[in-house]
Amino acid sequence: MADPRDEPSDGTPVEGAVATETAPPPVLAERGAPPPPTGVLGLLVREQSIIVPIVAVIAALAIGAVLIRAQGVNPTYAYQSLFTYSFGTADGLQATFEKMVPLILCGLAVVIPLRVGLFNIGAQGQLMSGAICAAAAAHAVREAPGFLIAVIAMVAGILGGAMWASIAGALKATRGVHEVISTIMLNSIAAGLIDYLVNGPLKDPSQSYPSSYPAPDGAKFQALGFVPIGLPIALVLAILVAWMLRRTTLGFQFETIGRNRHAASYAGIKLGGMIVLAMAVAGALAGLSGSIEYLEIDPYRYQDGIAGSLGFDGITIALLARSSPLGTIPAALLVGALRAGSSTLMFNTGIQPEIVDMLLAITLLLVSLPIIAKLIFRRHTAKSSALASSWGS
Template sequence: MADLRDEPSGAEKHGVVTTQPTAEATPPPVVPERGAPPPPTGVLGLLVREQSIIVPLVAVVAALLIGGILIRAQGVNPTYAYQTLFTYSFLTADGLQGTFEKMVPLILCGLAVVIPLRVGLFNIGAQGQLMAGAIAAAATAHAVREAPGVIVAVIAMVAGILAGAMWASIAGALKASRGVHEVISTIMLNSIAAGLIDYLVNGPLKDPSSAYPASYPAPDASRFVPLGVVPIGLPIALVLAVLVAWMLRRTTLGFQFETIGRNRHAASYAGIKLSGMIVLAMAIAGGLAGLAGSVEYLEIDPYRYQDGIAGSLGFDGITIALLARSNPLGTIPAALLVGALRAGSSNLMFNTGIQPEIVDMLLAITLLLVSLPIIAKLLFRRHTAKSSALASSWGS
């Protein structure tokens, strides 16, 4: 009879050697790398450790200050302007409902950018993916309009998810198979989606009773009726943000995404199929953006696809993701802020005479400032690597 103690374990069969720690074993002391600067302490250390929270806050405050200067240049008191904007967005029923309605697609589009970022990809195509989801929802809702309202709504959302996933998968497949940079492909796909959908709403999907290019409206029974000031889509978006955070932190798929994002070579060496994971990450992201489009179709009056339904929601998703520092849960407060700015922009114009484009400017400044640490890291990565190599060579 063979001695079972000599039988190699499953890990040893695959070339992985594991050791069991003993009671006397203690972890070795952490020795700082030769030539590396000591970790910062005090206030500077706190800023470095909590930069994921501090950087977005500083960016928002700085953007509001710069915006205040420009508002003052227009002859309006900045304090009064901001008070008018946020009072309407948070302290009135119509404004609060508008803020929550904006939050839904902003959270979903933010997640559509966050997931690829965790894999090392930059999805600029949430705008086109949202539009694809919205037109797919409009087409399927009209096709099954005789079904019960709940069934129509579910089918429309599923169609939106599939359409967005398919549209994003094109960029993922190009990246995985031909190495086409996802920024270029997703930007081009945005333009292709806009042109294709413009043809559809002026041709096969145009509602003959509409005076302007638009799809058939969603059946009355399938439309999302808000619960007071809370739209139906908001709980869906919040649950998905939590699920995405759980997936990235607690599942094998999330671990694979994180591994690829941190080091593709190590991920490939570990047996992770990079091409499949890239396509899957883009498909999940596109599905979330497509869901945002289908929810907009079912939730926002006039309940039909028409020019401008997407607005800048897909592009705002980039701001949301960067403000959230690629944290799925961080998309919620980021979407709340951006949603309040978007919802209150019209009221700001009516009460102060300031053009609503001031909100676009605030978001652009915020995006620029919150991106500075990332840009600096990319710009100085090579310089830092050279400095570390020089220090090691002199110290050896």
């Protein structure tokens, strides 16, 4: 039998040689790197995107229970009152679903920029911009058929929110202005500008308080039983955003920029255009939520407080969902239930509804801790590596 070593240098085996399958060389672990965890610890590490939010919610409820007990109220009864109304009654379930709609959309408005490496704090202003644009458009075409008015109002809301968010995207892309600063400032600018509009050009003279003209009767969204019209829209958009991020070229470009901007630029992706586009898509979703609030929630007009804290709650939703578009759905369900049941909690127990804000704040803090720790240790590791590499040079 011929020795395989007798094969020619071009790789052609000699006659009679026996082909032997060579196993690939083992992948050597990086020097000093610990082996991946196994068992329960390994499961916790692999599924941390699910486990961390659950632990954060449970811990927040436990801390809330201590504070509720300190006010002389049984925490079990308090939570039972809150969730029984939100999930156990038709009115409460409808209120929960109504809260879910803007929460999902505003959560998506934060998730998309996060996947590009941006932090959109401006969903509140983008929601308000979309709502006022929807109100103005609906009043302008008030003589049209109701269905057409609703479509025009939603398109106007989408464009209004996209335009408002694009300002922050353009400032980031062209001047390097940090999006956190610009979006916070744009929230205040939107509030002031809209306050002028509802006290001036768009004010309904029949109202004693600042308020826009109402949505025409034919354009108002009517719930299907206890399911609001906006809920299927929000659910479909969450699925579409998840599909876009995972299955399309645009989603790949967003993800590449978020993971490594330098590599994305080297690969030919136009960073400036993608940043503006990501912010525009986020603003469009937040603006759509504002237009749906205008068309779906009584009194069907833009007035002070229409946004509440929905835009800021979108930040909680996005972090609770761990930047997952589909994760915004259960996150919005939980936060929507807390928001919907806060009034019942006050009536049944005497506890102020601000306890819900406290629970959400604690949840947000606990969910954010792993992210903050990761950033801190990443910078510490990078600094240590730089010092080690420069030692003795």
